[in-house]
Amino acid sequence: MGIRYDAEGQIFHLTAQNTSYLLQITEQGYLAHLYWGRKLRPGHYAHTLQKRDYFVSFSPNATPDVSLDILPQEYPAFGAGDFRNPAYQVQLENGSTVSEFVYREHRILKGKPQLEALPATYVEEDSEAETLEIVVEDKLTGLEAVLSYTVFERFDAITRSVRLINNGKESLRLLRALSASVDMPHAQYDLLHLSGSWARERHIQKRPLRPGMQGVESRRGSSSHMQNPFIALLSQGAGETHGDVYGFSLVYSGSFTAQAEVDQMFTARVSIGINPFDFTWLLNPGESFQTPEAVLVYSPEGLGGMSRTYHKLYRTRLCRGTYRDKERPVLINNWEATYFNFTADKIEAIAKVGTELGIELFVLDDGWFGHRDSDNSSLGDWFVDRKKLPEGLEDLVARVNRLGLGFGLWFEPEMISPDSELYRAHPDWCLHVPGRRRSEARQQLVLDYSRQDVRDYIVKTVSDILASAPITYVKWDMNRNMSEIGSALLPAERQRETAHRYMLGLYEVLERITSAFPKVLFESCSGGGGRFDPGMLYYMPQTWTSDDSDAVERLKIQYGTSIVYPVSTMGAHVSAVPNHQVGRVTSLETRANVAMAGNFGYELDLTVFTEEEKALVKAQVAQYKEIRHLVQFGDQYRLLSPFEGNKTAWIIVSEDKTEAALFFFRVLGEPYPGQFRLRLAGLDPNKDYKLADSGEVYGGDELMELGLPEPKGYGDFQSALVLLKEV
Numbered sequence: 001m002g003i004r005y006d007a008e009g010q011i012f013h014l015t016a017q018n019t020s021y022l023l024q025i026t027e028q029g030y031l032a033h034l035y036w037g038r039k040l041r042p043g044h045y046a047h048t049l050q051k052r053d054y055f056v057s058f059s060p061n062a063t064p065d066v067s068l069d070i071l072p073q074e075y076p077a078f079g080a081g082d083f084r085n086p087a088y089q090v091q092l093e094n095g096s097t098v099s100e101f102v103y104r105e106h107r108i109l110k111g112k113p114q115l116e117a118l119p120a121t122y123v124e125e126d127s128e129a130e131t132l133e134i135v136v137e138d139k140l141t142g143l144e145a146v147l148s149y150t151v152f153e154r155f156d157a158i159t160r161s162v163r164l165i166n167n168g169k170e171s172l173r174l175l176r177a178l179s180a181s182v183d184m185p186h187a188q189y190d191l192l193h194l195s196g197s198w199a200r201e202r203h204i205q206k207r208p209l210r211p212g213m214q215g216v217e218s219r220r221g222s223s224s225h226m227q228n229p230f231i232a233l234l235s236q237g238a239g240e241t242h243g244d245v246y247g248f249s250l251v252y253s254g255s256f257t258a259q260a261e262v263d264q265m266f267t268a269r270v271s272i273g274i275n276p277f278d279f280t281w282l283l284n285p286g287e288s289f290q291t292p293e294a295v296l297v298y299s300p301e302g303l304g305g306m307s308r309t310y311h312k313l314y315r316t317r318l319c320r321g322t323y324r325d326k327e328r329p330v331l332i333n334n335w336e337a338t339y340f341n342f343t344a345d346k347i348e349a350i351a352k353v354g355t356e357l358g359i360e361l362f363v364l365d366d367g368w369f370g371h372r373d374s375d376n377s378s379l380g381d382w383f384v385d386r387k388k389l390p391e392g393l394e395d396l397v398a399r400v401n402r403l404g405l406g407f408g409l410w411f412e413p414e415m416i417s418p419d420s421e422l423y424r425a426h427p428d429w430c431l432h433v434p435g436r437r438r439s440e441a442r443q444q445l446v447l448d449y450s451r452q453d454v455r456d457y458i459v460k461t462v463s464d465i466l467a468s469a470p471i472t473y474v475k476w477d478m479n480r481n482m483s484e485i486g487s488a489l490l491p492a493e494r495q496r497e498t499a500h501r502y503m504l505g506l507y508e509v510l511e512r513i514t515s516a517f518p519k520v521l522f523e524s525c526s527g528g529g530g531r532f533d534p535g536m537l538y539y540m541p542q543t544w545t546s547d548d549s550d551a552v553e554r555l556k557i558q559y560g561t562s563i564v565y566p567v568s569t570m571g572a573h574v575s576a577v578p579n580h581q582v583g584r585v586t587s588l589e590t591r592a593n594v595a596m597a598g599n600f601g602y603e604l605d606l607t608v609f610t611e612e613e614k615a616l617v618k619a620q621v622a623q624y625k626e627i628r629h630l631v632q633f634g635d636q637y638r639l640l641s642p643f644e645g646n647k648t649a650w651i652i653v654s655e656d657k658t659e660a661a662l663f664f665f666r667v668l669g670e671p672y673p674g675q676f677r678l679r680l681a682g683l684d685p686n687k688d689y690k691l692a693d694s695g696e697v698y699g700g701d702e703l704m705e706l707g708l709p710e711p712k713g714y715g716d717f718q719s720a721l722v723l724l725k726e727v
Helices: 302-317 344-356 392-402 421-425 452-468 492-516 551-561 588-595 611-633 700-705
Strands: 002-006 011-015 019-025 031-038 088-091 102-110 129-138 143-152 157-166 172-184 189-197 200-208 212-217 227-235 245-251 256-262 268-274 281-283 288-290 293-299 331-333 361-364 406-411 473-476 521-524 542-544 570-575 599-603 635-640 647-653 659-666 688-691 697-699 718-726
Touching (some): 011 143, 157 302, 189 212, 189 256, 227 302, 281 288, 293 302, 331 344, 344 361, 452 492, 551 570, 611 647
Parallel strands (some): 331 599, 361 406, 406 473, 570 599
Antiparallel strands (some): 019 031, 157 288, 189 200, 256 268, 635 647
């Protein structure tokens, strides 16, 4: 593990657990990309940069020996001979946009420095990683860039970010500042990304690369339901268990771009970072700009190998706080049980049944504050609605606590309702543009988190509520995207900084609140999964995966989410039937089996359950408590994809491979289906495993090579949860 510099060849060799990444300083001072893939032995890379004895027609040469239009580069510019997608672009006071970075110096550091004002992966000991900082500069303007690369000892991951510093005498305007750019040696890859919509998040999309630009982006002020800040390149024929896979994940929660460009030489340039659309940043002399972190993962073992690297890295070195390594409680949420129409007695009644069934946490959702009887008012008025809770929040929390349950609370602190005391007092506190209409979504506007006074107000009001009673859980929601993106306090030349300043402000607020209440479990939400990204996971170790809680729809949503994000980050609940989003009726057993592959809970009215249903729920809760250490902290192996057939399966295996939980689902019943054996994965071939339900014993090699007979079931929407333990 580590970073080596070959001074003679001017080559940097970055070595993660089983991965090598090579780059070189050319004779002209450009940073050239050499290699990224399986680990190489030190010194065996003398001929990796291919000399070109030809140049592209109509492409200017940087020197007689170098054409930037075909040179594989680490942080390319536009305007001096490279016509491909640039990693950065800067505008001078004279209006020109030509710049050119050349190498000045580098340093190799133990550990991993923190990023200023941004979430990022981290180390707990300096021995866990090494960091290379390469300083490049544009001598004409004095603009300097510090390109940061961190390699981890225990992960096949390399993180990249850039700090741009204006050391010149004139102001510069950043038009583009991406986090990473990688020039791949060819374009014979499939592009994979996670796309969808509200209630249909992170569906897997895959297509071959073609000449030209392709990729995904968000212009919504959030990472969005529609696209996730992640793409992967898969070698031709690569699948779940085999083939080379290159993952690119951005630790950011705002508008982003992730693209692959196939050029005229059939090579692919992959770039990821803040979306340059509607973005500029004024960089005065002496000022700097920090890009978000990009996490690059290489796997020679297909998508599954890439996913497990992201899972463990994000679970242990991105998520933080008390609950990072702690089992999450089983909860009951009142939203689909009562919506806005509840009383303290109704809440207590639901909680009472919950405690009888073994549930550990009650969560009071929307409607407890201001005068909030529907979604048309009161966001921003973070004080208790005494009409609904006449004895106050403290009384309700005490009543729930006496039943033996913890108490959680819903907030939507980034929003403001036009019908609110806050808006009437501060109409300029929302994002808006003078003279333009203020577009409402869900009858609400977006607070301007680029303003310090707004941030201070939110920190104080939310903190006052959290300090008023023993609240142990917070669901932090955000239910609309940005429009009319402008700030009353920013000057004209900085208006296009508003969206990114909002994100910096949000991260500041989250840091202040989560640090002040370290024992509170925070879960992020954005209309469900509209901001399921690494940036939010840094502050809140789990996210409400989707507002669509239908068991069948959740198969695709949770399967797609697992491409990047660990099970421990997914909020997953059993809801009522007919399902409130799609109207489907599935069994309580199947709904629970889907939800147990996440942070488990219920979102319905427990008081209307029959005695038979209560007994089943009590057994489900008890079973989840037995396996949640495995589900939340084990290694996930995907077996059958819901995007490819009628059946879905995955298995979660403990790190020591002594136990496992197999999840199997069949969506529609099949006539005369034939015999099918499900081959498992991740087990120890030399161990024997007993199935908890039947007591049968199988060898690990037998289960993985011969397989397990398909669980039986009749009808639609069948499922099985099979537990295995070493004997």
